[in-house]
Amino acid sequence: xxxxxxxxxxxxxxxxxxxxxxxxxxxxxxxxxxxxxxxxxxxxxxxxxxxxxxxxxxxxxxxxxxxxxxxxxxxxxxxxxxxxxxxxxxxxxxxxxxxxxxxxxxxxxxxxxxxxxxxxxxxxxxxxxxxxxxxxxxxxxxxxxxxxxxxxxxxxxxxxxxxxxxxxxxxxxxxxxxxxxxxxxxxxxxxxxxxxxxxxxxxxxxxxxxxxxxxxxxxxxxxxxxxxxxxxxxxxxxxxxxxxxxxxxxxxxxxxxxxxxxxxxxxxxxxxxxxxxxxxxxxxxxxxxxxxxxxxxxxxxxxxxxxxxxxxxxxxxxxxxxxxxxxxxxxxxxxxxxxxxxxxxxxxxxxxxxxxxxxxxxxxxxxxx
Numbered sequence: 001x002x003x004x005x006x007x008x009x010x011x012x013x014x015x016x017x018x019x020x021x022x023x024x025x026x027x028x029x030x031x032x033x034x035x036x037x038x039x040x041x042x043x044x045x046x047x048x049x050x051x052x053x054x055x056x057x058x059x060x061x062x063x064x065x066x067x068x069x070x071x072x073x074x075x076x077x078x079x080x081x082x083x084x085x086x087x088x089x090x091x092x093x094x095x096x097x098x099x100x101x102x103x104x105x106x107x108x109x110x111x112x113x114x115x116x117x118x119x120x121x122x123x124x125x126x127x128x129x130x131x132x133x134x135x136x137x138x139x140x141x142x143x144x145x146x147x148x149x150x151x152x153x154x155x156x157x158x159x160x161x162x163x164x165x166x167x168x169x170x171x172x173x174x175x176x177x178x179x180x181x182x183x184x185x186x187x188x189x190x191x192x193x194x195x196x197x198x199x200x201x202x203x204x205x206x207x208x209x210x211x212x213x214x215x216x217x218x219x220x221x222x223x224x225x226x227x228x229x230x231x232x233x234x235x236x237x238x239x240x241x242x243x244x245x246x247x248x249x250x251x252x253x254x255x256x257x258x259x260x261x262x263x264x265x266x267x268x269x270x271x272x273x274x275x276x277x278x279x280x281x282x283x284x285x286x287x288x289x290x291x292x293x294x295x296x297x298x299x300x301x302x303x304x305x306x307x308x309x310x311x312x313x314x315x316x317x318x319x320x321x322x323x324x325x326x327x328x329x330x331x332x333x334x335x336x337x338x339x340x341x342x343x344x345x346x347x348x349x350x351x352x353x354x355x356x357x358x359x360x361x362x363x364x365x366x367x368x369x
Contacts, residue, residue, distance in 0.1 A: 004091060009104040011078045012071075019070030020063070027062035028055050050134070057131040060124040061257075064289060065327065067116055072296040073319040075105060079304030088305065098367050102301055109297040117290035121261035128258040159241060161207070170195055174209060176239065189214035189239075199240070207239045256282040274340075281337035281344045288348050289330060295352055296322070298359025302366045326351050 082088050091101055153161045158180075164173025171194045178187040191209035199206050213233050256279055259267060268279050303318060333347035 004096070004101070005104045008078070008101065009108060012074045012105060012108060014074075015077050016067075016070045016074035019073040020066045021070075023066040023069055024059060024062045027066060028058045054131065054134055057127045057134065060119050060127040064116060064119055064124060067112055067119075068289075068292040068296055069319065069323045071109070071112055071293050072300050072323055075297060075300035076304040076307075076319050079301055080307050083305045083307070098305075099363075102297075102363075105297055105301065106294075109293045112293040113290055116293060117287070120286040120290050125258050125260045125263070128255070132254075132258065159239075161241075176207070176209070187214060202240075205241045207241055209237050209239065211235065212237055261286070277340055277344070278337045281334065281348060284345045284348045285330065285334060288352055291352050292326060292355075295326070295355035295359060298363055299355055302359070302362035305366060326355060329354075 079088075088098070088101065092098070149163060149165050151163065153163075158178060160177040160179065162175040162177075163171050164175075166172060172192070174189075174191045174194045176189040176191075177185050178189075180186050189209065189212050191212035193211065194207060194209040197206045197208065212235075256264070259279075259282075261283075264279060264283055268276060268283070271279060299322065300319075303322070307318065329351040330348065333344055333350065336342040336344040336347060
């Protein structure tokens with residue numbers, strides 16, 4: 001490897017590493033707020049090691065976006081600076097063509113594509129499975145963390161629970177509304193304080209209420225509001241609430257993104273119709289997004305050279321526009337994953353086709369200059 005090969009490769013790698021580090025930090029924190037807001041914000045007793053472990057589990061998913069984006073930013077910054085400082089002119093004067101200068105970048109793009117593919121098909125799905133288990137473990141070990149202050153929880157099939165405030169694991173100003181099969185309120189309980197205890201063996205939560213007052217409809221004629229019983233006082237009472245419905249999203253509705261490649265292939269053999277199409281789109285998306293590093297290299301080199309700017313803000317702004325355009329089309333195509341008439345398994349490849357085509361044209365024109 002020539003000296004200039006090492007120079008170009010090291011410059012791109014160091015800049016890409018810094019870009020991936022910053023972008024990953026932003027996405028990881030964003031995903032923590034999205035996935036664990038209900039649990040962490042209202043549960044200050046969750047150990048910091050648990051939070052750090054969760055951040056590590058979110059990282060692989062973030063890297064599928066930040067590695068291509070960081071690589072794109074690095075190419076724009078490095079080649080923009082080399083162009084502005086006339087380094088490219090000096091290399092071309094020495095008889096080194098632009099395509100030859102770019103060889104280390106394309107080698108890096110292939111290596112990063114392999115890493116992204118590995119993350120997409122194995123690392124990220126396994127991390128998501130572990131993340132789901134971690135959320136359920138936190139929630140079942142301290143169910144009070146699931147209830148936010150001044151919010152109604154309607155995930156239970158026969159109850160609505162309102163919690164006015166919280167003092168650690170202690171719930172305050174609680175209102176429980178019990179519903180019949182027609183979702184009609186049959187009983188309303190108001191308690192000053194309460195606490196939740198998990199009963200994992202029976203797959204339920206035990207809501208213990210203190211100093212509770214309740215009113216209920218007449219069991220024989222519930223439609224007659226004149227027969228509502230009011231003012232019934234209960235010093236202490238326990239109300240069981242089934243966990244099955246509450247954790248349905250985690251226990252039964254497994255997301256396609258949590259399947260590894262072999263699992264996804266096996267799943268495709270067992271499902272039909274809309275679910276089969278959605279799984280097929282997920283499979284194509286993992287292959288398609290893994291190629292973004294090569295697509296970004298093709299389009300970033302000509303853009304970086306022709307801008308003749310070495311300011312970081314300019315390079316980052318261009319990378320933001322390019323990356324947003326690419327991933328926006330990916331996400332838009334992904335929204336059609338259940339609509340067979342839109343051919344979503346083919347739409348997911350359009351960003352790559354556009355970027356590969358445009359990048360090839362720009363790079364060919366640049367190499368002829």
